[in-house]
Amino acid sequence: MVFPAQSREFSMGKQIKLKRRGKGGMLYMVRHVPVDYRGVEPRKEIWVPLSTDSESHAQQKAAQVWEKTIAGWEAKKAGDTADAEKAFEAAQNLAKARGYRWLTAREVAKLPREELLQRVEAVSVRKGEPDKLEAAALLGGAKEPPITVTRALALYWELAAENTRGMSEDQIRRWKNPRIKAIGNFVAVVGDKVLADLTRDNMLDFRDWWSKRLATESLTPNSANKDIGYVESTLRLVEEKKRLGLALPFGKLTFKEDDDKTRPPFSDKWIKEKLLASGALDGLNKEARAVLHAMVNTGARPSEIVGLLPHHIRLDHNVPHIEIKAEGKKTKNKQSKRVIPLVGISLEAFRQFPEGFPTYRFKDKISDTVNKFLRENGLLETEDHSLYSVRHSFEDRMLRAKIDERIRRDLMGHGLGGRQRYGDGASLNEAAELLTAITF
Known part of the structure; x- marks a missing residue:
């Protein structure tokens, strides 16, 4: 991008400057790219439009815009990895840093023409080639990794957030802890498998593990049934909300419980x-x-x-x-x-x-x-x-x-x-x- 020679400069400290494009034109934030981000940003200096011709307004916006720019670079650095899960999370963060909601490629394709073009134009082009990380983030090119058991638990907190409405911080902690423990037990027995790869044998192995514990430890069938129930309800909700179309092989797994042991009243x-x-x-x-x-x-x-x-x-x-x-x-x-x-x-x-x-x-x-x-x-x-x-x-x-x-x-x-x-x-x-x- 070429700027006229008469561009006017406003100093905002040693690192950030504001420059106006032409007399009375819009203001831009101008800043040198930190060395740490040269791997994802080849330019040594960036000009970022602030969408205002007011110097005071531009000064107020500059710091926030710079923070978002840094967040975008951080996301691009994180996305430059062979780890599919980290790359996908980075793509979501990069979309957010650029002011867009993360959408899959299929969802992007269904956007109104004007919104679709905005996303396309927001992808940087270097030497005639679009930035791959930005395209993956803004156009939905990042591939969502398979959902494993532990990733299902991480997704569950957001998918079941309505269950915590009105809870105190301590109530939320107590709501989470049994599921964290149950999923941890399940993974320790069958491994952190992809949901689509779970088999009936995996479920029976988990039940057998609990059966041995009940025989050797001072635990009740209720403890085992709660653990099994937390695993099942967590994975089923994720399967349903993410529309995976899986038939999770739970079936009958619980143990026959002893007669309910209610707390007797004091006389x-x-x-x-x-x-x-x-x-x-x-x-x-x-x-x-x-x-x-x-x-x-x-x-x-x-x-x-x-x-x-x-x-x-x-x-x-x-x-x-x-x-x-x-x-x-x-x-x-x-x-x-x-x-x-x-x-x-x-x-x-x-x-x-x-x-x-x-x-x-x-x-x-x-x-x-x-x-x-x-x-x-x-x-x-x-x-x-x-x-x-x-x-x-x-x-x-x-x-x-x-x-x-x-x-x-x-x-x-x-x-x-x-x-x-x-x-x-x-x-x-x-x-x-x-x-x-x-x-x-």
Whole structure:
């Protein structure tokens, strides 16, 4: 490109200059190409149009344009490789750096004529030859590598992103970890195979591996079934969303599970004489102790209690209560959104911590902390009891008090067994009166 001799120059430091093409013409950013990028950019100096004749506007845009230029060169360097997966990722990044959405060659061919020509014209031409890396990025020439099991997991996070809507950072971590572990186990057994090459024997080998673990380790069939389920659901979603047209050979792989081992409730006597006995919980930190007390007369899940934000705790209301809702985190299900009146020791717990429990908020550690303390101090009624048993005790007390099923389900955050939910249910006043009769 040739610029007239009368081009005017504006200095922006030692490295970046602005030059105008002709009197009153558009401004260009002019900069020497760093040595590190000479392998992908043969010019020693580049002129980049800034699409403005305003000096102040050009100065504002220049830094951002330079960053995108650098990003483009970085992507081209990364794409200059024999690694198909890295080359494909680099092509996607280069398209983004140039301001285009990555499309396959087939999708590019279907673009309106004007958009297609824009992409073609954006590909640099050197000595009559188009830049291969730019063409691969902007015109969809880069070939997507086969999807292996581990690449499927990487794709899964984006394809299943809607599942994390409303989750806290810690909830997302806990959502990801079981899949990472399951896929890691699967790859360790059968290898990081391309999805199209997976066989029924691979699946049975994975099941056999789990069968041996169940026979030699203290693991339940539920552990194996969860692992198998995470692998299957991950690979099936990727296969479906990427339209691979594969018949993944899963079939029947799960193990027969033992009878469900639900956490038994603490007896009223145990709660009164052990958990709430004077000094029984003194060795537990104050927040964790208050969380246990908060559960006694609310039946709320530990994660719901610690996830409460200050404005969810309404002690100034004529009926003090907590509001459990999806804010900063995701509730377990639609029915979990609810209000629960505060009475007895649970009310006192929130009066001690009116702002909630920041030490444990959105963190997966309250149950471990309390259960460890209860176990080490002989405060578990049986080996099968846990902090969650406090919630079950609350439900049992409501049942024995003959509190209406609809009210019990509303307070516990349970569904109505498939029935439609009509009306508002019991008022806060009514619910508080019912709970006062069974409170600790």
